[in-house]
Amino acid sequence: MFTTIYALATAPGRSGVAVVRISGPEAGSALAALTGRPLPAPRRAVLTKLRDPRSGDALDDALVLRFTAPASFTGEDVVELHLHGGRAVVSGVIEALATLPGLRLAEPGEFTRRAFENGKLDLTEAEAVADLIDAETNAQRRQALRQMGGALGRLYDGWRERLTRALAHIEADIDFAEDDLPGGVADAVRPVIAGLAGEIAAHLDDGGRGERLREGLHIAIVGAPNAGKSSLLNALARRDAAIVSARAGTTRDIIEVHLDLGGYPVVLADTAGLREAAADEVEEEGIRRARDRAARADVKVAVFDATTLPDLDPATLDLIDRDTVVVFNKTDLATATDLRPDLSPILVSARTGAGLKALEEKLTEFSADRLAIGSAPSLTRARHRAALTECRESLLRALDAPLPELAAEDVRLASRALGRITGRVDVEDLLDVIFRDFCIGK
Numbered sequence: 001m002f003t004t005i006y007a008l009a010t011a012p013g014r015s016g017v018a019v020v021r022i023s024g025p026e027a028g029s030a031l032a033a034l035t036g037r038p039l040p041a042p043r044r045a046v047l048t049k050l051r052d053p054r055s056g057d058a059l060d061d062a063l064v065l066r067f068t069a070p071a072s073f074t075g076e077d078v079v080e081l082h083l084h085g086g087r088a089v090v091s092g093v094i095e096a097l098a099t100l101p102g103l104r105l106a107e108p109g110e111f112t113r114r115a116f117e118n119g120k121l122d123l124t125e126a127e128a129v130a131d132l133i134d135a136e137t138n139a140q141r142r143q144a145l146r147q148m149g150g151a152l153g154r155l156y157d158g159w160r161e162r163l164t165r166a167l168a169h170i171e172a173d174i175d176f177a178e179d180d181l182p183g184g185v186a187d188a189v190r191p192v193i194a195g196l197a198g199e200i201a202a203h204l205d206d207g208g209r210g211e212r213l214r215e216g217l218h219i220a221i222v223g224a225p226n227a228g229k230s231s232l233l234n235a236l237a238r239r240d241a242a243i244v245s246a247r248a249g250t251t252r253d254i255i256e257v258h259l260d261l262g263g264y265p266v267v268l269a270d271t272a273g274l275r276e277a278a279a280d281e282v283e284e285e286g287i288r289r290a291r292d293r294a295a296r297a298d299v300k301v302a303v304f305d306a307t308t309l310p311d312l313d314p315a316t317l318d319l320i321d322r323d324t325v326v327v328f329n330k331t332d333l334a335t336a337t338d339l340r341p342d343l344s345p346i347l348v349s350a351r352t353g354a355g356l357k358a359l360e361e362k363l364t365e366f367s368a369d370r371l372a373i374g375s376a377p378s379l380t381r382a383r384h385r386a387a388l389t390e391c392r393e394s395l396l397r398a399l400d401a402p403l404p405e406l407a408a409e410d411v412r413l414a415s416r417a418l419g420r421i422t423g424r425v426d427v428e429d430l431l432d433v434i435f436r437d438f439c440i441g442k
């Protein structure tokens with residue numbers, strides 16, 4: 001039914017070891033063609049010479065490993081070639097595989113897609129494989145591992161089972177009722193549906209933490225020109241990411257750096273200094289982008305120049321809300337910094353590094369507050385959120401339905417919405433979109 005696919009599973013380029021993975025019915029014969037020997041026992045690594053089957057040219061002394069269907073990652077016959085990670089070794093092996101009948105290069109995510117299609121993983125677990133590969137911080141890794149272990153899928157499958165039973169109840173009522181049906185859903189089923197609608201609402205009302213943990217918390221640095229925003233970004237990033245100069249209006253484009261704050265992923269953005277009289281239309285556009293980023297950020301760092309105290313830039317003051325950390329910068333130059341305790345400013349010097357640790361701690365606190373996940377699994381994608389919202393709406397409609405037949409149809413829709421998240425029902429149209437974002441070889 002499936003062709004046999006192959007791809008480099010490790011990162012491209014020169015490396016210590018490179019792994020080429022082959023999956024499908026011809027995986028074993030491909031291995032035999034490269035070694036010219038009988039197949040090794042499954043799940044046993046064997047050191048062997050690989051040769052180009054046409055020329056007999058030596059390709060590598062490799063460690064090879066095979067898995068037999070269905071006991072493999074994809075559920076198919078799988079062969080792994082653990083090669084010396086030289087470019088010519090890898091390209092030689094890939095070219096040799098290309099000449100074998102019934103084999104073709106895998107598309108991004110195709111191994112994992114096959115694992116899904118062979119029932120090894122549900123869709124949330126497959127998505128978690130991609131998330132684990134993309135995980136850059138401990139908290140992201142923990143969330144991905146939990147989902148890959150099936151926690152989210154089990155939650156949704158459990159809900160779906162409850163709906164299946166509720167549906168059976170409603171259908172029995174329809175079958176056995178006398179001519180005069182009482183309207184709507186029977187009293188026995190009502191609390192089941194209402195209860196589930198409530199659980200889904202609570203699950204949805206998580207402040208988007210699972211999704212944010214995947215994407216990273218967006219923090220925008222805002223303030224007047226020359227306040228030291230770019231200097232602060234560089235100090236927090238510990239590299240020279242943004243241009244710093246004594247001229248007001250230096251930064252125009254948004255400069256992003258990725259930080260790991262106590263295991264939480266953060267996308268920190270430097271923005272153009274806010275002022276009324278922009279020097280030109282380029283700076284004007286920069287300020288527009290700065291305001292836009294500030295509006296969309298999860299958290300803002302409002303930077304003020306402490307040397308101008310007690311004057312504080314009004315445009316920056318305007319942006320302060322409960323998601324804002326106030327920073328007084330250039331405290332190495334300022335004399336009076338004990339003003340405006342109402343703003344709880346963090347006193348820093350981007351130049352000397354004073355106060356940066358306190359700022360990092362404050363931002364870590366914000367990140368933990370916005371991103372920390374509890375013991376229950378969180379939804380991690382807009383796709384999950386949309387399906388759950390649809391599910392809940394169908395359940396609420398079922399409760400209001402004037403006829404049991406209509407209620408049954410709404411419960412069916414609700415159940416299908418859940419089934420689409422885990423990939424139990426009609427997902428064909430979704431799969432291309434989901435697996436497109438995977439790495440090649442995964």
Ligand SMILES: Nc1nc2c(c(=O)[nH]1)N(C=O)[C@@H](CNc1ccc(C(=O)N[C@@H](CCC(=O)O)C(=O)O)cc1)CN2
Pocket residue numbers: 067070071072073080120
């Ligand atoms: N060399 C190598 N390392 C790897 C992978 C791989 O494919 N190859 N993985 C790939 O992502 C991950 C491990 N994931 C795997 C998941 C399932 C099976 C597997 O053989 N499953 C069988 C048998 C289960 C068992 O023995 O308990 C099965 O599910 O039936 C293998 C690897 C990470 N490390």
Ligand SMILES: Nc1nc2c(ncn2[C@@H]2O[C@H](COP(=O)(O)OP(=O)(O)OP(=O)(O)O)[C@@H](O)[C@H]2O)c(=O)[nH]1
Pocket residue numbers: 223224225226227228229230231232243244245246247248249250251252271272273274329330331332333348349350351352
């Ligand atoms: N003494 C002192 N100077 C600083 C400090 N932080 C920044 N500066 C200086 O202030 C000037 C402006 O710094 P930038 O980081 O470019 O300021 P900015 O807020 O990014 O400015 P724009 O991009 O124009 O909005 C530069 O000359 C910096 O060296 C500080 O903590 N102490």
Ligand SMILES: [Mg+2]
Pocket residue numbers: 229230231242243244250251270271272273
């Ligand atoms: Mg700047």
